[in-house]
Amino acid sequence: MNDATPNDLAAIRARLEQARGPEYWRSLEELAGTPAFQEALHREFPQGASELTDPVSRRTLLKLMGASLALAGITACTRQPAEKIYPYVRQPEELLPGKPLFFATAMPLDGYGSGLLVESHEGRPTKVEGNPEHPVNRGATDAYAQASILGLYDPDRSTAITYLGEIRPWGAFLTAAKAAVEARRAQGGAGIRLLTGTITSPTLGEQIRALTKEFPALRWHQWDPAGRDQVRMGGALAFGEMVETHYLLGQAAVILALDADFLACGPARLRLAREFAEGRRLTGGRREMNRLYAVEPSPTLTGSVADHRLPLSATAIHGFALALAAALGVPGLPPPRDASAYAGWIAPLARDLQANRGRSVVVVGDEQPAAVHAIAHAINQALGNVGTTVVYTDPIEVSPVDQLASLRELAADMEAGRVETLFILGANPVYTAPADLEFDRHLEKVKQRFHLGQYLDETAALCQWHVPEAHYLESWGDVRAADGTVSLIQPLIAPLHGGRTAYDVLGALGQQAGQSAYSILRAYWQARLAPEGGPAFERQWRRALHDGLIAGTAEPARPVKLAVLGDRVAEPAPRQGLEIVFRADPTVHDGRFANNPWLQELPKPHTKLTWDNAALVSPSMAARLGLANEDLVELRYRGRRVEAPVWIVPGQASDSVTVHLGYGRERGGRIAVGPGFDVYKLRTTAAPWAERGLEMAQTGRRYRLASVQDQQAIEASRPVVRSATLEEFRRRPGFAHEMAHEPARTLTLYPEHEYKGSAWR
Amino acid sequence: MQTFRRSANTVFVVSLLALVFGVGGLIVLAYAIQGSPYVTRAFDVREQPVQFSHERHVAGNGIDCRYCHTSVETSAFAGIPPTKTCMNCHSQIFADSPYLEPVRASFRDDRSIAWTRVHDLPDFVYFDHSIHVNKGVGCSTCHGRVDLMPLVFQVETLQMNWCLDCHRNPEKYVRPRDQVFRMDYQPPADQIALGRKLVAEYNIRSLTSCSTCHR
Numbered sequence: 001m002n003d004a005t006p007n008d009l010a011a012i013r014a015r016l017e018q019a020r021g022p023e024y025w026r027s028l029e030e031l032a033g034t035p036a037f038q039e040a041l042h043r044e045f046p047q048g049a050s051e052l053t054d055p056v057s058r059r060t061l062l063k064l065m066g067a068s069l070a071l072a073g074i075t076a077c078t079r080q081p082a083e084k085i086y087p088y089v090r091q092p093e094e095l096l097p098g099k100p101l102f103f104a105t106a107m108p109l110d111g112y113g114s115g116l117l118v119e120s121h122e123g124r125p126t127k128v129e130g131n132p133e134h135p136v137n138r139g140a141t142d143a144y145a146q147a148s149i150l151g152l153y154d155p156d157r158s159t160a161i162t163y164l165g166e167i168r169p170w171g172a173f174l175t176a177a178k179a180a181v182e183a184r185r186a187q188g189g190a191g192i193r194l195l196t197g198t199i200t201s202p203t204l205g206e207q208i209r210a211l212t213k214e215f216p217a218l219r220w221h222q223w224d225p226a227g228r229d230q231v232r233m234g235g236a237l238a239f240g241e242m243v244e245t246h247y248l249l250g251q252a253a254v255i256l257a258l259d260a261d262f263l264a265c266g267p268a269r270l271r272l273a274r275e276f277a278e279g280r281r282l283t284g285g286r287r288e289m290n291r292l293y294a295v296e297p298s299p300t301l302t303g304s305v306a307d308h309r310l311p312l313s314a315t316a317i318h319g320f321a322l323a324l325a326a327a328l329g330v331p332g333l334p335p336p337r338d339a340s341a342y343a344g345w346i347a348p349l350a351r352d353l354q355a356n357r358g359r360s361v362v363v364v365g366d367e368q369p370a371a372v373h374a375i376a377h378a379i380n381q382a383l384g385n386v387g388t389t390v391v392y393t394d395p396i397e398v399s400p401v402d403q404l405a406s407l408r409e410l411a412a413d414m415e416a417g418r419v420e421t422l423f424i425l426g427a428n429p430v431y432t433a434p435a436d437l438e439f440d441r442h443l444e445k446v447k448q449r450f451h452l453g454q455y456l457d458e459t460a461a462l463c464q465w466h467v468p469e470a471h472y473l474e475s476w477g478d479v480r481a482a483d484g485t486v487s488l489i490q491p492l493i494a495p496l497h498g499g500r501t502a503y504d505v506l507g508a509l510g511q512q513a514g515q516s517a518y519s520i521l522r523a524y525w526q527a528r529l530a531p532e533g534g535p536a537f538e539r540q541w542r543r544a545l546h547d548g549l550i551a552g553t554a555e556p557a558r559p560v561k562l563a564v565l566g567d568r569v570a571e572p573a574p575r576q577g578l579e580i581v582f583r584a585d586p587t588v589h590d591g592r593f594a595n596n597p598w599l600q601e602l603p604k605p606h607t608k609l610t611w612d613n614a615a616l617v618s619p620s621m622a623a624r625l626g627l628a629n630e631d632l633v634e635l636r637y638r639g640r641r642v643e644a645p646v647w648i649v650p651g652q653a654s655d656s657v658t659v660h661l662g663y664g665r666e667r668g669g670r671i672a673v674g675p676g677f678d679v680y681k682l683r684t685t686a687a688p689w690a691e692r693g694l695e696m697a698q699t700g701r702r703y704r705l706a707s708v709q710d711q712q713a714i715e716a717s718r719p720v721v722r723s724a725t726l727e728e729f730r731r732r733p734g735f736a737h738e739m740a741h742e743p744a745r746t747l748t749l750y751p752e753h754e755y756k757g758s759a760w761r
Numbered sequence: 762m763q764t765f766r767r768s769a770n771t772v773f774v775v776s777l778l779a780l781v782f783g784v785g786g787l788i789v790l791a792y793a794i795q796g797s798p799y800v801t802r803a804f805d806v807r808e809q810p811v812q813f814s815h816e817r818h819v820a821g822n823g824i825d826c827r828y829c830h831t832s833v834e835t836s837a838f839a840g841i842p843p844t845k846t847c848m849n850c851h852s853q854i855f856a857d858s859p860y861l862e863p864v865r866a867s868f869r870d871d872r873s874i875a876w877t878r879v880h881d882l883p884d885f886v887y888f889d890h891s892i893h894v895n896k897g898v899g900c901s902t903c904h905g906r907v908d909l910m911p912l913v914f915q916v917e918t919l920q921m922n923w924c925l926d927c928h929r930n931p932e933k934y935v936r937p938r939d940q941v942f943r944m945d946y947q948p949p950a951d952q953i954a955l956g957r958k959l960v961a962e963y964n965i966r967s968l969t970s971c972s973t974c975h976r
Contacts, residue, residue, distance in 0.1 A: 080802070080881050080883065082807070082877055082878070083877070083878040083881050084875045084876065084877060084878065085841050085875075085876045085877075085878050086873035086874075086875055086876075087840075087841035087842060087843050087844070087873055087874065087876070088843040088844075088845075088873065089843055089844040089845065089867055089868060089871050089872065089873060090843055090844070090845045090871075091843040091845065096831075096832045096835060096836050096840075097832055097836060097838045097840050097841075098832060098836035098837040098838035098840075099832070099835070099836045099837075757969070758969050758970055758971070
């Protein structure tokens, strides 16, 4: 189902112009009533017509399957083979065979942890849920955490320590790593580099600090491709120091989301989603809902629940923020360049925000440039929101840095031959580094390359040494959640493939060789919680492991002082051409979950695409350029080219093309390799998230995409969504049930059959 | 003209009878075989790695079922005791017996004793010990007089009609909760009356829907 041609789009527009009030539809195909959609509807729930002529219909298939199943039952007419029972030799305490146990642990993602409660059956983790006692999760989880259980049992994970592809013992790795480090001791460790993802773990931070004390010239770089550079630098721009910004939506009556998908992205997403939902619920005598304005280039989950939504290209949001600041009278900011595109929006929005001073909040997405974050800080300050809906704390990270600059520096040093030894711990820079850094080419200039990772991925292929990394369900560790709460990672199972953690590797390089990650972690926390040790510590430690967190470690709010922003937040000179917007994929994220079939199978919000990414364009752009769904186009951006299929998305900003990271993998598992196209090849340090200057050219070829949007579609007359205004809801709280489509009782003259007991008796 | 010989009459009658009784007999035979101890493995004494006698431990020493099968009241699985449970006593009693060498070896080498399962339900059946025990189904109702078995064998068919017999008419088999673990319990003469009373008292429902067991 793919043929929303330009003609259809004209028809759709004509039809929508006649519509009065909200009208809901499933897809452009349904709206246009294309033959393809009609046929699908007919096949899915037919009046029988297409079934009779189709040689292999669903009904035939079910018949054959039923027959096979019945025949398979004949195999039951045998004696059961003898089965063995292997009881424990010494049964672990608390364990009751047949009953699950639950352990609190935490899953790190982009450095930040989420607190989980994991079910375990006889020593095997089986199900992940949120830890109800965790302040960020409050019992909830996201798709990544749910699917991580499958990642644990992934047969494609790397299973052995290798040197040039040959299996080596851990001892050989230790000898080689230690020798590489010792060789540079006289130079103070110059030439040794450490590359990790974002690190919030206090223990890992302490290990790295100890290592840099021992080797003062050793340099540590951090890189997460979907990291929060802009948030960090925006805070630094506004306040002259690194801070962590926390939004508290529970208090907010008016929320403005500037390209911020806070319900689905960012380390605090679970807490924000909960608070937002509580602000919408009219219970306990509440009469008013919060009001959400969303301005965004591409439809997101946040945008879809907004009361007012404005599709605006990502690079224009800077001007929007400045125009809003000007309307609110925020002092010391430059004027916007051209506010005509959203002129009707600014005045009412400014009035609404003014009317809710101290109860409003401007939330900016992680992908927006630092200047927009700084402007939002100034607006929130001017509206008196600081302290109620926005609070600032010290950074949660061990060492907040501009990661893009950090990686650029590493690449430059590698190119200049200044890097002798590189330890890459849990990162995949060969795949994820911006294309203009040419990380893969420079990496080969490094003499000794060590890689710790869960998969034999693109980076592992270019490193001499590879060590399989333990999954978080196999590791000891700690990580901080979005509010700073230290969440303990405790293993549910011994490493399936002898995996190691960054704690093991860093311990071996420093003075903790031979110590387990557990003893390193425990020693760190003993020194901080109860240095005297003994029962006092034991009690606290067991409590912390049971709860999954160390109480009282959330960062306290602190005052900040807004710097004069002035022209430092002025809009950059406008560029011409289409806009390309990079986003982390909603299911495979930055590519790290590409080998997880549950996440591949999970339809992405709005597009409902599975197993692929696509270049998302607006219907008006499709009409202008003559594009249809599944047309393969060539994306050209600053001399780089990638071929991608097109998917038309209503609600997309008219001249923005959104592409998602994480696909087109070359290594990293049987599932990861294959689907989608790699947009990291278009991503540069100059434009990590959005920039204009994209060109699109038809290739004349097509590429099949699997969208589940129109599957299971029933008759078109039933409402897809039942909606009412707040006023109607107050009058009739049960409106949604009243709108339900009640099927007619059976139309028969006979009395209805009365079912008694089991039907098969 | 005589087309058939006279003997054809006999052949005809015999073949008719053979058809009716033969096919019927085959069906009866199939049922008999299917429920026979040959298929169900009832009364089939299994070889075990240790010559463990329930008779000695239960009838001889008076050890309660739950000393070893610890989770029978709380979990679906009754529990096979860890080697540690054996060694609680056998580190003192018969500590040198050659019969117990597999037990000591297990404890020494930290390797499980590989028992052969005696009561083996098919994998498509869900069975929960705890609910049965808590609703007054005695151990011996299903497992027989284990206290008289030197080596354990199965005494019932463990087939579906056997399960349903009790699920349809629980009053025929339930006993007071405090008698569940008694091996020598004899149902009283007025079992049906007592059963009805217990069914009401223990709130026992006659669960016969497919998904009760085939989940």
